Every structure is written in structure tokens, then in C-alpha cells.
Amino acid sequence: MTDKNIIEVKELSFAYGSESVLSHINCEIKENELVSIVGPNGGGKTTLIRLMAGLLYPVKGKVFIEGVSTTERQPVAGYVSQNSMIDDKFPVTVNDVVLSGTMRSGFGFYGKEDRKKAAIALESVGMSSFAKKKHSDLSGGQRKRVIIARALAGGAKILLLDEPTANLDASSSSDLIELIKDLNKTITVVLVTHDYGFVSDITDRVFCINNHLHEHPLKEAGERFAMNLKQVDHTVVLNKCKGCEGNQ
Amino acid sequence: MSSFIAALLNPDIVFIRYALFAGIISAVPFGITGSFVVVKRIGYVAGAISHAVLAGIGFAMYINAKYGKEVLSPMLGAFMAAITAGVIISFVSRYAKEREDTIIGTVWAFGMAIGLLFIHSTPTYIDPMSYLFGNIQLLGMFELKLIITLAVIVVFVVVLFYNQLLLVSYDPEFAALRGLNVYFYQVLLIMLVSCTVVLMASSVGIVMVIALLTIPAGIASFFTIRLWHMIILSSIICAVSVVSGLAFSYMLAMPSGAVIIVVCGIIYFAAMLLNAIFSFIQKNRAVGKRDQIKP
Numbered sequence: 023m024t025d026k027n028i029i030e031v032k033e034l035s036f037a038y039g040s041e042s043v044l045s046h047i048n049c050e051i052k053e054n055e056l057v058s059i060v061g062p063n064g065g066g067k068t069t070l071i072r073l074m075a076g077l078l079y080p081v082k083g084k085v086f087i088e089g090v091s092t093t094e095r096q097p098v099a100g101y102v103s104q105n106s107m108i109d110d111k112f113p114v115t116v117n118d119v120v121l122s123g124t125m126r127s128g129f130g131f132y133g134k135e136d137r138k139k140a141a142i143a144l145e146s147v148g149m150s151s152f153a154k155k156k157h158s159d160l161s162g163g164q165r166k167r168v169i170i171a172r173a174l175a176g177g178a179k180i181l182l183l184d185e186p187t188a189n190l191d192a193s194s195s196s197d198l199i200e201l202i203k204d205l206n207k208t209i210t211v212v213l214v215t216h217d218y219g220f221v222s223d224i225t226d227r228v229f230c231i232n233n234h235l236h237e238h239p240l241k242e243a244g245e246r247f248a249m250n251l252k253q254v255d256h257t258v259v260l261n262k263c264k265g266c267e268g269n270q
Numbered sequence: 271m272s273s274f275i276a277a278l279l280n281p282d283i284v285f286i287r288y289a290l291f292a293g294i295i296s297a298v299p300f301g302i303t304g305s306f307v308v309v310k311r312i313g314y315v316a317g318a319i320s321h322a323v324l325a326g327i328g329f330a331m332y333i334n335a336k337y338g339k340e341v342l343s344p345m346l347g348a349f350m351a352a353i354t355a356g357v358i359i360s361f362v363s364r365y366a367k368e369r370e371d372t373i374i375g376t377v378w379a380f381g382m383a384i385g386l387l388f389i390h391s392t393p394t395y396i397d398p399m400s401y402l403f404g405n406i407q408l409l410g411m412f413e414l415k416l417i418i419t420l421a422v423i424v425v426f427v428v429v430l431f432y433n434q435l436l437l438v439s440y441d442p443e444f445a446a447l448r449g450l451n452v453y454f455y456q457v458l459l460i461m462l463v464s465c466t467v468v469l470m471a472s473s474v475g476i477v478m479v480i481a482l483l484t485i486p487a488g489i490a491s492f493f494t495i496r497l498w499h500m501i502i503l504s505s506i507i508c509a510v511s512v513v514s515g516l517a518f519s520y521m522l523a524m525p526s527g528a529v530i531i532v533v534c535g536i537i538y539f540a541a542m543l544l545n546a547i548f549s550f551i552q553k554n555r556a557v558g559k560r561d562q563i564k565p
Contacts, residue, residue, distance in 0.1 A: 075447065076447075077443070077446065077447070096447075096448075096449045097446065097447045097449070098447070099447050099448060101447055103443060108440050108441055109309070109311075109440060111309070111491070112309050112439070112440045112497075113309060113491065113494050113495050113496055113497050113499070113500050114436070114440055114495075114496065114497065115495060115496055118436070118496065118497075121433075122433070122436075122437045122441070122444065122448070123448075125433060125434070125437055125445070125448040125450065126448070126449070130433075131432075131433065132433065155495075156495040172444070176448065
């Protein structure tokens with residue numbers, strides 16, 4: 023981790039119509055930091071990560087990625103949504119998916135350099151041997167790896183992962199967590215999760231979102247999350263955190 | 271078959287050569303856009319465009335009859351109507367926030383109704399069956415030139431934007447993340463469908479052209495894992511269906527459109543059966559291997 027802020031959120035507010043989802047959010051995330059975002063359902067976790075990605079624009083305030091407002095730059099290519107949107111019947115191979123990470127606007131074909139980047143990205147997630155397989159033939163965990171490889175092929179410096187372990191079995195989750203830990207050596211990772219065990223294992227900081235944002239002190243959060251490993255109901259955590267209580 | 275070959279070689283029977291040439295030329299754009307239509311599941315959009323084409327054909331017939339000469343070729347009228355229908359579906363569903371199925375249904379029925387009203391108002395008798403179900407005798411040199419032009423445009427545009435269209439088709443959200451104008455490519459695809467529908471509207475008719483757009487691509491999807499493989503196979507199947515359909519229709523003195531689609535349908539069911547057999551064999555082999563590994 024370095025001291026340089028790669029993501030800065032300043033006085034951010036967001037609403038869907040008249041319904042306020044996020045109010046006066048302020049936070050900074052440093053280069054190569056791993057930050058988890060937790061909170062109750064409907065608290066605004068996914069909205070915040072999509073605002074960071076540049077897929078949504080703030081109603082008030084700003085999000086800066088490497089010092090540039092998301093309203094003035096291309097969206098963050100490292101965003102990985104909770105559900106892969108690729109249709110199961112779509113005829114596309116793993117290599118096609120990863121190559122698309124190098125896509126530029128305009129027209130043209132993929133060059134040698136693009137193919138090289140895709141091969142390196144696939145290698146880094148341990149999926150090289152699956153390059154020629156149909157994407158829909160992969161398991162849920164393998165698909166997540168491929169989508170992460172796609173982000174890496176595009177040279178993403180930030181990975182924004184929305185519920186990366188959702189719908190994965192324990193073994194696939196564990197493998198994916200190892201991969202994220204490994205990637206975090208060179209890349210900033212922000213992830214939304216309900217998996218509190220996951221949070222306590224690998225994260226540098228924990229943000230709790232419920233319209234407002236507050237930061238859990240890591241040790242406290244780690245202990246509490248460790249205690250509540252099997253209790254996925256966030257209210258348990260809320261009751262034990264002064265910040266969360268203030269949020270309710 | 272010999273009678274069909276003899277007809278092809280007969281210098282006095284030009285319409286069969288035109289129809290065959292149009293069918294082979296159209297097979298490539300049909301394979302291309304048909305594959306996109308199938309994988310994006312927008313067959314209903316293609317259906318609305320193909321039916322709305324009757325408005326353009328009816329309008330062309332009406333003004334031609336009114337002025338007593340060919341002012342507008344029915345195929346050109348069909349092309350204008352197809353583009354208009356594509357533009358309406360694209361823009362209304364995005365900007366008017368209407369439900370997509372409602373606007374598609376409206377364009378579908380409204381286009382047909384306008385076409386029938388024009389045909390009804392035309393002073394000379396027109397048999398709408400030729401346009402609804404196809405008639406290869408409707409093809410002339412002008413139509414052939416228009417088919418070649420549209421086919422070249424469709425192939426050129428798709429080759430140029432293949433990777434972008436592929437990404438927008440399977441993951442529009444990531445396409446937006448990469449800075450692509452997703453809406454532009456979605457409209458472009460609908461415009462390509464509009465152009466393609468017109469290519470074979472005369473030979474197989476506007477009601478059945480949708481089958482030629484979806485069935486060959488559907489067959490190809492059983493045996494391919496990449497879109498461009500699907501496109502190539504689909505184009506070949508489309509060409510085979512059109513050529514054999516034309517041959518059978520000539521030999522049996524039956525409507526060309528219907529015979530082409532029946533040939534296409536038979537290939538589809540045979541391919542489905544073949545695919546099911548392959549899957550069954552593969553499954554059994556996998557189970558056999560697993561049982562061998564068990565102690």
C-alpha cells in the first residue's frame with residue numbers, strides 16, 4: 023500500500039428519484055489498499071461501488087479516480103458486477119471474453135499486443151488452460167476469474183468487486199479470496215460483501231454503508247466479524263458498532 | 271434436378287438465375303445478422319421490421335399505379351419502410367420509455383395495416399400473396415443490384431465493427447465501461463437487420479423472411495462455440511436452403527418461399543436430433559469414465 027489516494031469520494035449524495043440512497047459520503051482509498059464495504063441490504067453498497075466505477079453519476083458531490091472526476095473520465099474497467107451478464111447460450115470463448123478487456127472505442131481488430139495482454143491476464147488468474155473453452159461451460163468460480171482477467175487485460179489499476187463470492191461454494195470462494203489477496207499486491211481492491219469471514223481475513227479497512235458511511239476500526243471489526251462468522255444477518259453487527267447504531 | 275439445371279442454363283428464363291444469385295448473395299448477410307438476432311434474442315424485433323415492410327411495398331405499388339409508371343420500386347419502398355421501422359423501434363423504446371414489446375407490436379401491426387390500406391386503395395389489382403409469401407418472379411435487374419449493394423454494406427459494416435458488436439451483444443455493461451457507445455451499436459444492429467430483411471423479402475416473402483433469419487443461425491448454434499464460426503456455418507446453411515428450396519420449388523411447381531422455409535425447417539429438426547444424440551453419447555462417455563475411476 024502507498025500513501026497516494028487512488029479513489030477520493032467527496033460530499034457524495036445519490037438518490038433514485040426522490041429516494042435518497044447515499045448522503046454526504048466522504049472517504050479516500052489508497053493505492054494497493056484492500057477495502058471492504060459492508061452494510062444492510064438497501065444500504066447503498068452497490069450504488070457506491072457503481073458510482074466509483076462511473077456507471078452512475080452523483081446527484082451531489084464528486085468521486086475522483088486518480089485525481090479525475092468520474093464525470094470527466096472513462097468508467098473504471100475493473101468493475102465486476104455481482105451477476106455476470108453473459109447469456110449461458112452465447113457462443114463466446116474464454117479468450118474472446120478476456121480479449122474484450124482490451125477493447126477500445128471506434129473500430130478495428132485485436133492486435134498482437136492485445137492477445138499478449140489477454141494471455142498474461144488469463145495466466146495471472148490461473149485460467150490459461152481454459153482459453154479455448156466456451157465461457158458458459160465454466161463453473162461460477164471460474165467465470166469470476168475470467169471476468170477478473172478481463173479487467174486485468176484492460177490494464178485496470180482498481181478492481182471494484184460487487185459480492186465476488188456470492189453464489190460460490192466454499193472451495194471456490196476460498197480460491198477466489200486467495201486470488202484477490204494475490205492481485206492486491208499490485209492492484210487496489212474495493213469489494214462489496216456480505217461474507218464477513220472474508221472481510222476479516224483479508225481486508226485493510228472496512229466501510230459500513232447505510233445511507234451514511236462510517237469506517238469500522240479494523241481490529242474491532244475483525245474481531246466482531248470473526249465472532250459472527252456464521253451470522254450473516256447484518257443487524258447483529260449493527261448492534262455492536264457505535265458507528266452503525268448511529269446509522270440506524 | 272435436371273429440369274432445374276436446364277432452366278438455369280436457359281437464356282430465356284432469367285428470373286430463376288436472378289433468384290438463385292440473390293439467394294446466394296443474401297446468404298452471407300443473413301448468416302451474419304441472423305446470428306446476431308439469435309444470440310441477442312431479438313427475433314421479435316426482426317419480425318416487426320419484416321412485417322412493417324408491407325407499408326413500403328404498398329406505398330410503392332400505390333404511387334406507381336397512380337402515376338401509371340414505376341416511380342418507386344417496391345423493393346426500395348420496402349427498404350425505406352424497414353429503416354423507418356428500425357428507427358422507430360430504436361428511438362421510441364429508448365426516449366419515450368415505452369415498453370419495448372408494446373412498440374414492437376405496434377410497429378408490426380401498424381406497418382402491415384398501412385400496407386394493406388395502400389394495396390386496397392391502388393386502382394389496379396395487386397395480389398398481396400406474392401409479397402407476403404414470396405415470388406421469385408418479382409426480382410429484376412434493379413432489385414438484384416439493390417440486393418448486392420445492401421449485402422456489401424451489411425458485410426462491410428459487420429467486419430468493421432465485429433468485436434464491438436460482439437461485446438455489446440453479450441455484455442453491454444462492460445462495453446460501456448470500455449467507453450463504447452452501447453446505444454449506437456444497438457441501433458446499428460437494428461439497421462443491419464432492416465437492410466437484411468429487405469434482401470430476401472421478394473424471394474421468400476415478408477412473412478417468412480424471419481424464418482430465414484433465425485433458423486440457419488439456430489442450426490449453426492448447435493455446433494459452434496464462437497460467434498464467427500456460427501456466422502460462417504449459418505451462411506452456408508442459408509445458401510444450401512435457398513438453392514435447394516428454389517430447385518425443389520421449380521421441380522414441384524410450388525411457391526419458392528414456402529419450399530425454402532420447409533427445407534430450412536427440415537434441416538433444423540434434423541440438426542436438433544443430431545445434437546441431442548451427440549449430447550447423449552457425450553454424457554454416457556463422461557459417466558463411463560467416472561465409473562472407471564471409482565474403485
